Amino acid sequence: MRDRTPHTSPPAPSRRRLLRGTLSLGAVAASAAALGGCDSTLAQGFTGGSPTPDRLNFWNPFTGGDGERLLAMQAAYRAGHRSTDLKSATFVWGNPYYTKLTLATLGDRPPQVAISHLSKVPTLAEAGLLAEIQPADLARHGLTEDKFDARPWKKSQLDGKLYAIPLDTHPFVLYFRTDIAEKAGLLDGKGRLADVDGPDAFIDALRAAKEVTGQWGGSIASVKDASTQFRLFWSFYRQISGGDLVADQGRKVVIDTEAAAEALAYIRRLTQEKVVPTTTDGPGAITMLTTGKAGFLMDGVWQVLTVQGSKVKFDMRPLPRIFDDAPYACAADSHSLVLPKAPSESAQRLDLSLGFVASLLGSSKLWAEGGHIPAWLPTQRSASYKALEPQSHYAAAADGAAYDPAAWYGGAGSSLQIVIGDAVTAVFTGATSPTAGAARMKRELRELASRPSPV
DSSP states (O other): OOOOOOOOSOOOOOHHHHHHHHOOHHHHHHHHHTTSSOOHHHHHHHHOOOOOTTEEEEEEOOOHHHHHHHHHHHHHHHHHOTTSEEEEEEOOTTHHHHHHHHHHHHTTOOOSEEEEETTTHHHHHHTTOBOOOOHHHHHTTTOOGGGBOHHHHHHTEETTEEOOEEOEEEEEEEEEEHHHHHHTTOBOTTSSBOOOOSHHHHHHHHHHHHHHHSSOSEEOOOSSOHHHHHHHHHHHHHHHHOOOSEETTTTEEOOOHHHHHHHHHHHHHHHHTTSSOSSOOHHHHHHHHHTTSOSEEEEEGGGHHHHHHTTOOEEEEEOOOOOOSSSOOEEEEOEEEEOBOOSSHHHHOHHHHHHHHHHHHHTHHHHHTTTOEESBHHHHTSHHHHTSTTGGGGGGGGGGEEOOOOOTTOSTTOHHHHHHHHHHHHHHTTSSOHHHHHHHHHHHHHHHHTSOOOO
């Protein structure tokens, strides 16, 4: 008979406690040094003592146009808060950034405020790495639920608790050359793109544009760009099924392989009809649009500055509705502001942090110029944003935002995007069939789901 006598030994420590216990300051410092280009703020975030009460450390992964706009938003904050010593550190986008944020939080040296994609928030929150944000604390700074776009606000929560403050929504959309569309007879009387929804209507529009360009109807990255291929598939898959790929924070695979095969079949049709090329990388896909070799481009809103820089005539709209079987959907994510869990209230600097967050949200118009749809409704509903073209023309896409499946191996730049995107590419290029591609996805997801979370 099994011994049922109570034992007095302490309970096994959680994985989070074990990880924290193994993170000596020397090991964490070595991780920081390996990053390269780290300033004193970064070093302190990993190894330094508690900063002074007026110090606010902020981490983000933004470079390029987004980085420039964020610098301007921070400058606006500094101008109005001269007594606060704001220290900002920028890291490599993707998993390296989230790894460093995790290490710093486990090592009790997190920044007070950090950027996180909402697709990453469920995993970070479940691991105990984020501070829960109370409505009363937000209200002191004018940050109430009614001032936020409902979809990213809901995505900022886990089990009814708020762990992030959404900054934007950035969906996968459709760019088009207005001059080419006009010659192809695709514009309505107001100069807007005519209806291209539906499986045949979209391909017909691509075919009409191809007749004008003499080369291709549209372009999309397919070479070494699994994330873009994932977004194309995820948009169509959600339009068909409305369902998910995994559940239970990634521990259970629930992909509908029939819906996946149907989405893949349409993606393959784009290349079989020879209206979209199969050998284009990210920069090349944009160049095809800007040089008139393609009339359409399927990409994220974050490319708007690059296309604007080419000085060509173009516009944007939400990705077409190809399938009517479920509510409209398009792949999307949101940037949000999170408060990594600090070891003490004094280190958390709650009101200082939320004041900074409120200031960034107040600069949402500047952020929107870079392509992102503001989550802050006072900006999204403002006349100045509605006058912003072409950025305001795809704002409705936020209503159909389909966030990445919640899983520790999912989210921006993740293993899930890579394995699913690679399977899509194999079908897109004709290397495998839609049915085989869907089966491959299920195998790959099962393998990912079998791995234990590192946190």
